[in-house]
Amino acid sequence: MPESTCASRLRAAHRIFAAASAAVAAAAAILVAAGDAAAQAEITIRGTSKHVISVANFSGSGGADAANIVRADLAKSGFFNIAPNPSGVYSALGGVNGSALAGTLRSPDGKELFSRRYAGPDLRRNAHTFAADIVAEVTGVRGIANSQIAFVAGGSGNKEIYLCDYDGANVRKVTRDGKISVSPSISPDGSQIAYTSYRSGFPDIYLIDLRSGSRSRIINAPGTNSGAAISPDGKKIALTMSWPGNPELFVTGMGGGKGKRLTNTPGVESSPTWSPDGRSLIFTGDSGGRPLLYKMSSGGGGPQRLSVGYNYCTEPNWSPDGKRLAFNIRQGGSHAVAVYDFASGRSKIVASGGAEDPCWGPDSRHLVFAQSGGLVVLDVDSGARRSIVSGMGASEPSWTR
Numbered sequence: 001m002p003e004s005t006c007a008s009r010l011r012a013a014h015r016i017f018a019a020a021s022a023a024v025a026a027a028a029a030i031l032v033a034a035g036d037a038a039a040q041a042e043i044t045i046r047g048t049s050k051h052v053i054s055v056a057n058f059s060g061s062g063g064a065d066a067a068n069i070v071r072a073d074l075a076k077s078g079f080f081n082i083a084p085n086p087s088g089v090y091s092a093l094g095g096v097n098g099s100a101l102a103g104t105l106r107s108p109d110g111k112e113l114f115s116r117r118y119a120g121p122d123l124r125r126n127a128h129t130f131a132a133d134i135v136a137e138v139t140g141v142r143g144i145a146n147s148q149i150a151f152v153a154g155g156s157g158n159k160e161i162y163l164c165d166y167d168g169a170n171v172r173k174v175t176r177d178g179k180i181s182v183s184p185s186i187s188p189d190g191s192q193i194a195y196t197s198y199r200s201g202f203p204d205i206y207l208i209d210l211r212s213g214s215r216s217r218i219i220n221a222p223g224t225n226s227g228a229a230i231s232p233d234g235k236k237i238a239l240t241m242s243w244p245g246n247p248e249l250f251v252t253g254m255g256g257g258k259g260k261r262l263t264n265t266p267g268v269e270s271s272p273t274w275s276p277d278g279r280s281l282i283f284t285g286d287s288g289g290r291p292l293l294y295k296m297s298s299g300g301g302g303p304q305r306l307s308v309g310y311n312y313c314t315e316p317n318w319s320p321d322g323k324r325l326a327f328n329i330r331q332g333g334s335h336a337v338a339v340y341d342f343a344s345g346r347s348k349i350v351a352s353g354g355a356e357d358p359c360w361g362p363d364s365r366h367l368v369f370a371q372s373g374g375l376v377v378l379d380v381d382s383g384a385r386r387s388i389v390s391g392m393g394a395s396e397p398s399w400t401r
Contacts, residue, residue, distance in 0.1 A: 051138055053090040054083045060096035066127040067094065070103075073131030073145035076167065076386075078365060078379045079138070092134060099123045103130040105137055113137055128165070135363070142320075142362045147400045149359075149368055150174070150184040150193050151375060153392040161195050163210075166361070166399075168375070168388025174208060185237075187230045188401040194218075194228040194237055205239065205256065218256030227270050230254075231278050231298075232320075232401065238262075238272035238281055238298065249283055251298055262300050271315050274298065276322045282306060284314050293327060308340040309347045315357055319364040320401050324380075326350075326358035326367055337369050339380060350380055359399045370395040 055071045057064045070092060074080040083089045086106075094103045099122060104115040114137060118126035125146065132143025147166045154160050161184045164171040175181045177199040184195040193208045205219035205228050219225045223242035230237055234254070241250050243258065249269040252259030263269045267287030274281060281298050284291045293313045296303035312330040319325065325340040329349070336352040351358075351369060355376070358369040367378045374390035375397055 050081050051079060051090060052081045052083045053092060053134070053138075054086040055092045056086070058094035058096050058101070062123055063094065063096040066096050066101055066123055067092075069124060069127040070094070070131045070134075072167075073128060073143075074134060077131075077135050077143060077145070077363070078382050078384065079135055079141070090134075090138060092130070094130065096123065099126065101126040101130060103133075105134050124169075141365070144361045144363050144366055147362050148186065148190050149375070149388075149397050149399050150186040151370075151389070151394050151397040152182050152184065153389075153394045161193060161208075162392070162394075163193075164389060166377070166388075171389065171392075174210070183227050183396060184398045185228050185230045186398045186400050187234045188232055189234065190400040192230070192234070193398075194230055196226045196228065205237070207254065207256075218254070219252065219259075220256075221258055227272065229272050229274060231274050232276055233278055236278070236298075238274065238283075240268075240270045240272075249281070251281075260300065262296065262298075263303065269294075273316045273318045273325075275318055276320055282316045282318060282325060284316065293325075306340075308338070310338065313338075317359045319360045320362055321364040323364065324360075326360060326369075328356050328358070337367065339367075351376070351378055351385075357396050359397050361399050362401050368397045368399055370397060 053074060055067050058067045071082050075082055089108050091106045094101055101118045105113045107113055118129050120126050128146040131145040135143030144166050148163055150161060150163050152159050153162050159180050159182055160173055161175040161181050162171060163174050177197050179198040181195055181197045184193050186193050191210055195206055196203050197206050203224050203226055204217050205225045206215055207218045208215045221241050221243040226240050228237045228239040236251055236253060238251050240247050247268040248261055249263040249272055250259040250261055265287040267285055269283055269285045272281045272283040279298055280295060282293055282295045285294045290312055291314050293306040293308055293316055294303040295306045310329045314328040316325055316327040323342055327338055328335050329338050331352055334354045335356040336349050337355045337358045338347045338349050340347040355369045355371045358367050360367055365381050367380055368375055373393045375388050375394045376385055377388050378385045
């Protein structure tokens with residue numbers, strides 16, 4: 001069955017604002033310039049507590065560029081404001097030797113928090129990793145600066161899988177199947193991508209090892225095989241298969257096979273997303289006549305409807321910290337992205353105007369979604385948003401955890 005009939009039917013059947021104002025930013029700058037150590041150490045903006053950090057130019061050839069990358073990463077994290085001097089604030093120091101980066105983080109009182117050497121072959125990536133480590137050290141939250149995003153791009157008859165850095169830089173094509181490649185799921189450590197390809201003429205699941213470049217077809221059961229989602233431990237895949245005669249939810253090992261059937265309904269089950277501990281799945285099912293969200297054990301058992309306040313819900317994505325769920329809703333004839341908070345039991349729309357395919361970043365704070373043929377990253381806590389990919393017909397992003 002062609003993609004326009006099969007894969008798009010599966011996805012279609014089941015498919016906030018801007019950054020902080022200049023006045024607020026100016027106020028923060030005034031506090032920093034004032035030299036008030038308490039104000040410098042932490043500033044509250046729009047209800048979000050921000051740490052203040054100074055990043056001096058790093059020594060060595062390329063040191064200034066590396067420092068600029070770290071500054072940009074920390075600002076985009078949403079957790080930091082950048083100060084012009086290290087007095088009374090966190091400070092990041094560094095030295096560059098070729099592509100290697102030696103980075104040190106000090107606390108506001110001058111105590112060394114860590115000192116590490118980043119010796120990868122790419123200076124830009126080493127700077128990203130230093131920034132991510134700073135976020136993790138200060139906030140206890142995993143940084144996003146060294147993460148990657150897989151996505152689909154290309155024309156209707158020749159879609160391929162692409163990969164980019166978290167900020168949209170370093171875009172590269174991963175597949176060259178010359179057919180239709182869709183529904184990528186990047187493994188938590190960023191080493192593998194599972195996706196659906198029509199390379200053989202049928203929708204099968206392939207697995208790419210990004211380190212070696214090797215690729216294998218791991219699921220080629222009769223019928224449709226789509227929507228693969230790699231588990232948090234990287235050992236299993238949840239997906240939709242139709243070989244029983246109806247699209248149902250299955251869980252397989254990374255080696256593929258027909259796996260374990262989890263659902264048995266007259267409707268279509270699709271878009272599974274794993275809980276952080278791998279024990280549960282949330283997915284879209286339309287047995288009730290319209291797509292809604294359901295939760296069940298990843299080992300099997302009866303699914304239970306998840307009431308999130310909307311009666312048309314698709315493409316769920318569970319945050320890595322387990323606290324929130326992002327998903328598509330239908331709003332005014334187009335798609336929008338909503339976020340459900342498990343603790344409060346409430347949902348809110350965070351992006352509208354055709355926003356779809358949401359996926360959480362590793363910090364459980366940022367969302368990437370498709371809109372107007374590009375990719376947008378949204379800081380759900382502050383409302384800041386930025387376009388990272390445009391003009392490619394991009395869709396279906398998947399973010400490393």
